[in-house]
Every structure is written in structure tokens, then in C-alpha cells.
Amino acid sequence: MSGLARDVAAFKTALHRQDYSSWHSQPPPLQSQGAGSSADISKSKKKRPKSNQVFSQPKDVGPGLEVNTRLVTAVNHLKSHGNPMRLQDLAIITETPLLTDKVLLDKFKSHDRVVYDPKTDLYSYRHDYNVRNKVALLTEIQRQTRKGGGLSVRTLKESWKEAPQAIEELEKEGEVYVTRTLKDGQLRMVFWNEIKPDEEHGGMQVEKEFNDLWHSLEVPNDVDLLKQLANEGLQATAGETLVPKAPVTKKKGKKSAPRQRQVRITNTHLKGQIDLSKDYAPPGK
Incomplete structure (x- = not known):
């Protein structure tokens, strides 16, 4: 075999032994990595912290932008607070532009539940009952x-x-x-309680023994109750029953003539001078 043929055979053998699939899938040898490579690998394996924020729900945007919504927010806080407040404090706490929005301020002042004291310059909520003690x-x-x-x-x-x-x-x-x-x-x-609890006027609490005796009594059924009444010479009172009225039926036949209504003469001061029973209207009218 010539030298060229041997070189070709050796090249093919080396080519079949080489594994090209691991070039991109396997990491580079440790010798090629720096000193901080192990720390970088451990950091990459750490899981990211999960966030509890739900992105499907809208965030709290405060009292809203609509005038009536802001009005309700301010009035409700004034109601829950209980004590009179300054307008500046109410605007800051409720985050409503009571000091800058004239429309909102006019509606707030004219609200039927808002009370303004000009002496103290304070606003309060008007409850149904004014009790404090x-x-x-x-x-x-x-x-x-x-x-x-x-x-x-x-x-x-x-x-x-x-x-x-x-x-x-x-x-x-x-x-x-x-x-x-x-x-x-x-x-x-x-x-x-109009009857005060004293011995002279009554109103004392009933003792527990009498309460227990009262609640232990059982009402007899209807049959036994009638027998006991009969033994005592008494009888049960009958309830009043309403007799249904029969429907009114109109008789078929000739229609009766309409009744003539008698005319009451009020011009009595003309009696003897003018015949009031006579028709003075000209004919044809």
C-alpha cells in the first residue's frame, strides 16, 4: 500500500472516532473556567423568589376620580370618625381634592349629612340621634x-x-x-322600662323557680282541652265565620228607563216674579 493510501485510511479512522455531538451540549473543561466559576454556577441554580402580586386584579387607585365617588369617600370617613374635623385634615386623610376642586367642595358643603360650625371651622356628620353620653x-x-x-x-x-x-x-x-x-x-x-323594679310599684324580676314552672306547663291538645272545659261547666267559644255573599245576578228582560233626577231650584229669591219651571230659551236652540 502506498503512503498516500495509508494516510487516507488513518484520516478516515480518526474521523469516525471523533464525537461532534458533545461540542455544544457539554460544558467546557474545568481548566478553561476561572476561579469564580463554581460560585457562578451555584447562583444560577438558585430559584427566583415568587411574587404574591396578582396581576389579574387592578391596583388600588385611591378614592377614584369621579366627583360623586370622592364625595362618598369624604362623607363616609366623616361618619366613621365621629368627631368634628378640619377640611384640610379630611382632604389629606381621604386623598380627595376638597381644597382645589370647587365642584366637589360645593357638593360636600351642601350634603344633607354634613354639618359646618363657623365658630370652630370644623365639619361633622349629622347622625339620626345626637347622643354622646x-x-x-x-x-x-x-x-x-x-x-x-x-x-x-x-x-x-x-x-x-x-x-x-x-x-x-x-x-x-x-x-x-x-x-x-x-x-x-x-x-x-x-x-x-316605664315600671321601675321596686317593691312598691312592681317591676321586680321573676324568680327562676317560677320561670321554670311556667315553661314546664304543657298546653293540652284540642280534645283534652274540650273535656276539661266541659268538666268545669265551660265551653269553647266559636270563632266568627264570615258568610260569603251571593253573587248579584241581573235579570234579563226589558231595560228600565233611566230615572229622572230632580232638579233643585236654588234661585228662590226670584219666586213669584219669574216662572222658573218654564223654558225661556227661544225655539230651535
Whole structure:
């Protein structure tokens, strides 16, 4: 074999032994990397922290840009605050342009729930009931009960945050009656107790023994109740039953002539001078 043929065979053998697929997939040898290569690899393997931000929901943009929306924001904060406020403080806290927007300021001042005190230059919310202490609360409950109704505890709480605690104290003192919800026993309505709990006028709380005896009584059924009434010489009262009226049917036949309405003569001062029963209209009219 010539030297050229041997060189070609050796080149082909070396070509088949070479693996070109690893040139781009495998990392370069460690000798070619710098001293900080291991640190770079460890940093690249660290996971990125997950963000809790939900991009599908809009961000809080404040009280809004519409005038009525800003008005509601300012009035609601004035209501929840409870105490009078300066206009500057209200504008800063609610982030509303009450000082620069004339339209918003006019609507705020003319609101039926906003009260302005020119002496102190303060604004406050006008509640349904103006109570700030226990005495004023009891006076308002008495005034409303005399009208034949009670007061909502929820409405009173909006006027005075400590109203529920004061109502519970008045209940223990026997000054008011309170109705509660069946589910969680929360205060619902309050009424004034006109009968004070004393031995002279009554109103004392019934003892637990009598309460238990009262609730232990069972109402007999209708049959046993009638028997017991009969044994005592009594009888049950019958409920009033309404007799249905029969429908009015019109008789078929000739139609009756319309009744002539009698004319009342009011010009009595002309009696004897003019014949009022005579028609003085010219013929043809």
C-alpha cells in the first residue's frame, strides 16, 4: 500500500472516532473556567423568589376620580370618625381634592349629612340621634318609647360607638328592655322600662323557680282541652265565620228607563216674579 493510501485510511479512522455531538451540549473543561466559576454556577441554580402580586386584579387607585365617588369617600370617613374635623385634615386623610376642586367642595358643603360650625371651622356628620353620653341616651330612648316604638341599637351605635355598652348597663339597672337576635344574642332593639323594679310599684324580676314552672306547663291538645272545659261547666267559644255573599245576578228582560233626577231650584229669591219651571230659551236652540 502506498503512503498516500495509508494516510487516507488513518484520516478516515480518526474521523469516525471523533464525537461532534458533545461540542455544544457539554460544558467546557474545568481548566478553561476561572476561579469564580463554581460560585457562578451555584447562583444560577438558585430559584427566583415568587411574587404574591396578582396581576389579574387592578391596583388600588385611591378614592377614584369621579366627583360623586370622592364625595362618598369624604362623607363616609366623616361618619366613621365621629368627631368634628378640619377640611384640610379630611382632604389629606381621604386623598380627595376638597381644597382645589370647587365642584366637589360645593357638593360636600351642601350634603344633607354634613354639618359646618363657623365658630370652630370644623365639619361633622349629622347622625339620626345626637347622643354622646349615657344620660342623653336614656333620654332619647324615653322620648322614642313614648311615641310607641323602640330604637335600633345599630343606629345608636353609629351615633355613639359606646352605645351598646351603655345599653347593657341600663338593662342591668332596670331602666330599659332589650331584644336580642336568636342566632348570636346580639343587641337589636331597646325600649324604655316605664315600671321601675321596686317593691312598691312592681317591676321586680321573676324568680327562676317560677320561670321554670311556667315553661314546664304543657298546653293540652284540642280534645283534652274540650273535656276539661266541659268538666268545669265551660265551653269553647266559636270563632266568627264570615258568610260569603251571593253573587248579584241581573235579570234579563226589558231595560228600565233611566230615572229622572230632580232638579233643585236654588234661585228662590226670584219666586213669584219669574216662572222658573218654564223654558225661556227661544225655539230651535
